[in-house]
Amino acid sequence: MTLLDIAEVAEKSGLAPSALRFYEKRGLLEPAGRNGLRRLYHPDVLRRLDLVACARGAGFTIAEIARFLVATPSDAALRERMAEKAAELEETIDRLNRMRESLRHAATCDHVPLVECPDFKQAITATEAGHGR
Template identity: 35%
Template sequence: MNLIDIAALSQSSGVPPSTLRYYEELGLIHSCARHGLRRQYDEQTLTQLALISLGKAAGFSLEQIKGMFRQDGSPNLSRPILHERADAIENQVRRLKALRDTLRHVADCSAPSHMQCPKFQQLLRVIHPQAAGAPPWRPKRRRQGE
């Protein structure tokens, strides 16, 4: 088994040594040995770091990512959870595309101001109903004795 020094692992993975130590503290990765004060990792740790990076990019917390590994560090990915997260990302992409298209329309709109653009008004109603002419929020009146 070839061991990788923490500095070499950091360079190969692009993950700073401080983050590697933090991941080890959380139990996401494990060092196998030490060479003096320097931690040594097995080659599987590079795969684990790639999966951690992918999980973070997909919006999983480090605690959720930790649950995606077995005790021996091998991946144990739940397909239903991955499908659920992929669906959430797909919905987010749809919302962002709609927002992008609306913003492009507003930027190119020939209305004298954004506030006179019907599409912009529609966007405001969707985001915040009170911002587009709905009755403003009013604080409740205090009753006597309150």
């Protein structure tokens, strides 16, 4: 198995080496060893970084992600947090879908001014309602 050095992981992941070292300090990554002063990683570190990026994008904190990476099925508190986050994401997805449809309508609407279009106003109101306003 060919190991990747930190520069290769940084290039392939789009992350700075300092971010990789930060993730290592926080327990998200574990190097496979060193070549001189350079950290070496197994190639599967790229999948782990994809998971970390996805979780960060979903709003999980670094601490939550670190905990998730070592979780067992018996971690009831973490499972509850995951269910809460899934519900939050569902609300966000619904709101973004409504916003997308509003923008699609606005892109083809001929009403002058656009913001007074009844369909646009209705879509925006639905979007704001979905955001808890």
